[in-house]
Amino acid sequence: MSIAESELILNPDGSIYHLNLLPEDIAPTVVTVGDPERVHDVSKYFDSIELKKGKREFITHTGILNKKRITVISTGIGTDNIDIVLNELDALVNIDLRTRKVKQQKSSLDIIRIGTSGAIQKDIPVDTFLLSQTAIGLDGLLHFYSEKNLQNNELLQKLEPYLNWNHKGIRPYAFDCDETVAKIFLGNHIRLGVTITNAGFYAPQGRQLRLKPNLADFHQKLQEFRFKNRAITNLEMETAGIYGLSKLLGHKAVSMNAILANRATGAFSKEPNKTVDSLIQYCLQQLT
Numbered sequence: 001m002s003i004a005e006s007e008l009i010l011n012p013d014g015s016i017y018h019l020n021l022l023p024e025d026i027a028p029t030v031v032t033v034g035d036p037e038r039v040h041d042v043s044k045y046f047d048s049i050e051l052k053k054g055k056r057e058f059i060t061h062t063g064i065l066n067k068k069r070i071t072v073i074s075t076g077i078g079t080d081n082i083d084i085v086l087n088e089l090d091a092l093v094n095i096d097l098r099t100r101k102v103k104q105q106k107s108s109l110d111i112i113r114i115g116t117s118g119a120i121q122k123d124i125p126v127d128t129f130l131l132s133q134t135a136i137g138l139d140g141l142l143h144f145y146s147e148k149n150l151q152n153n154e155l156l157q158k159l160e161p162y163l164n165w166n167h168k169g170i171r172p173y174a175f176d177c178d179e180t181v182a183k184i185f186l187g188n189h190i191r192l193g194v195t196i197t198n199a200g201f202y203a204p205q206g207r208q209l210r211l212k213p214n215l216a217d218f219h220q221k222l223q224e225f226r227f228k229n230r231a232i233t234n235l236e237m238e239t240a241g242i243y244g245l246s247k248l249l250g251h252k253a254v255s256m257n258a259i260l261a262n263r264a265t266g267a268f269s270k271e272p273n274k275t276v277d278s279l280i281q282y283c284l285q286q287l288t
């Protein structure tokens with residue numbers, strides 16, 4: 001069955017609607033970053049860059065590093081953008097854009113997020129590198145998709161009654177990273193964690209400037225939760241969406257976080273750019 005023009009939207013040059021990319025523009029290894037300016041911060045380490053394209057917040061560079069073809073793409077902020085980026089990346093490899101038909105033979109992308117995040121546990125200092133083993137979404141994106149059997153249901157069965165936030169309209173979902181891709185990034189200085197992804201930066205991460213958060217015990221509840229001796233470690237805005245959609249679509253994702261804030265101690269990194277740059281260099285080195 002061919003997919004209608006209103007559902008799979010293509011630009012006049014045949015590229016996919018938001019990402020503005022053609023199938024040949026992307027490599028099997030895709031690095032995602034939130035900040036469009038971080039795309040250059042990654043691709044400046046490539047030996048050569050063959051492609052630079054962009055539309056809105058979705059900037060893409062593809063190039064070669066140590067003979068490996070890599071694409072780096074910015075997602076902007078939030079899982080609403082992740083919905084677009086993951087579906088359109090998948091369409092580029094798994095839908096024939098000419099016939100508008102899903103391909104028989106599926107391709108799997110390795111997706112590595114290099115992002116920034118805030119820790120909620122006191123013992124995670126700023127400038128730590130953290131790999132999200134599991135990501136819990138409080139934002140709701142994955143509830144709009146039907147195939148949920150790939151979730152970490154064991155964790156959810158403990159978390160949902162513990163949080164008891166369903167009456168506040170907050171229903172968590174949870175997915176694990178891909179273990180084979182995660183292995184590439186393991187190391188003594190890499191902290192393993194459980195990441196919360198939410199739909200905002202302020203009250204949805206328990207911050208208060210002028211507006212009071214609805215959940216007074218937000219941080220405490222998250223800090224004190226334990227599952228098989230694992231604690232929730234950090235907060236950001238994309239990882240659970242990436243993990244969930246990757247699992248549903250058959251891609252392999254891992255999220256690497258530069259911890260810039262510690263919400264328990266009130267600290268913020270003195271050298272955020274240096275920390276993010278070190279994480280980028282580490283990830284590229286491990287990937288190649």
Ligand SMILES: O=P(O)(O)O[C@H]1O[C@H](CO)[C@@H](O)[C@H]1O
Binds near residue numbers: 033076237
């Ligand atoms: O640094 P990035 O990748 O954008 O990630 C984090 O930073 C943004 C908030 O400042 C959110 O996107 C959050 O997830």
Ligand SMILES: O=c1cc[nH]c(=O)[nH]1
Binds near residue numbers: 237261
């Ligand atoms: O606290 C933080 C820091 C970076 N990004 C977030 O989403 N939260």
